[in-house]
Amino acid sequence: MSPNSSPRPARLRPIFGYIAVVGMLPYLVLKLFWIAGVEIGVTEPGVMTTALMRGANSFTAFMEFVAIVVVLALTHGWGMRFPAWLIVFPMWVGTGLLAPIVVSAPAIGTDFLAAGSANGALAPWVTPVVYASFFWQGVALLTAFVLHARVRWTHVFDTRPSARGVGPIGVTGAVLAFVVAVGEFRDTFGEERLAMVVIGIVQSLAALAAVSGAVLLSVRGRHWLTTVLLWTGSSTLFASNFWAAFGMAAMGADSSDTLSWLMVAAGCLAGLLLAFTFLSRVATGSRERQDSRDDHTATSARSLPHAL
Incomplete structure (x- = not known):
């Protein structure tokens, strides 16, 4: 394959990243409104203007900004230049927060249809929108991370742990x-x-x-x-x-x-x-694998003169 011909999945990855960001925007926009004092979707005035809620909304909005940067990094070539920890740690935390929601999505949807939102401070549409955004970004982030990791850290997938x-x-x-x-x-x-x-x-x-x-x-x-x-x-x-x-x-x-x-x-x-x-x-398994390869190379080099 020529250098200029990229595989179809590689060409589609940036598009997938933008689609993922679109799914994250409803939650982020809602948070930004609340931080700014615009209580859209709030049925009890003043709930989102307390110092506690402003702090909580600012923290979760920051997390959402991080998720957007990470998913774009995972789906674009420039993300390969990111230090590994800037990708791995946010994805590890994101997996723990979002994977249970993704797996539990059928039960969450059934619960909303049967009982609606139990939070009297929010309009009935807010919680479904929030969880739909969580589900969207959970699927998107996890898929993008697997595709990124398979390309960037192939040796990790091919190496058995010690x-x-x-x-x-x-x-x-x-x-x-x-x-x-x-x-x-x-x-x-x-x-x-x-x-x-x-x-x-x-x-x-x-x-x-x-x-x-x-x-x-x-x-x-x-x-x-x-x-x-x-x-x-x-x-x-x-x-x-x-x-x-x-x-x-x-x-x-x-x-x-x-x-x-x-x-x-x-x-x-x-x-x-x-x-x-x-x-x-x-890490130990990777070192053992490399040592084994080095030993094999050295053995082959020593046996080469005899073969000649």
Whole structure:
């Protein structure tokens, strides 16, 4: 193939990026209106003008701006020049926030159709628009990231993590993840809305997926499965519990509710520990693969004179 002939998927990636941004705009525009004091979609005047809500809306609007930059970087050639961490960390957090919503979308839609929005401060159309935007950007970001990663980090997908066990850090993360999974599942019994029940179950399963991924790190199993389980599981553990802690702090949750605070802290820590374990094993596996190639090259070079 000539240098000037690019594959069809590569030519379509920028278009896909712009389509993804279009799906993110409704949520971002809504946030910008609220920050500016224009209470569109708000049924209780003054709700969005408090310092707390302005701060919360500014934070989430910033996150949306980051998501737009990331999806454009993932779908354009200039994104290949971004430092890896500027892509990987936002995508890891974004996966944890959006993947449960994408998976739970049927239940969320059913819940809205049956009961409507339970938030009396917002017009009935606001919550469906927000979650539709979340679903759109979740699918778009995850798809764009996979396509980008397959091109940029092919060696990571082709390299099996080092099968040397997960070590004390990984074991600690897996134990905490299991405890959080049990807690998430237990909490679903106190929810009345279908969407919250399903999201809770999905988050519980994600924590168990992270535990399973940690187990697979110790064996020479399928690398792609280990990657999916640990990436999705660890990101969901961290992001969902970080967001829960942010919400608890913003809403002035009872500081004496020690168990709830311990659970969200355990979830955040478990996600970080398991992500670190996975990345360190992938790095070790890459070094082992390179060393094996170097040894093979050296052996071939030594045997060449005899062959001649």
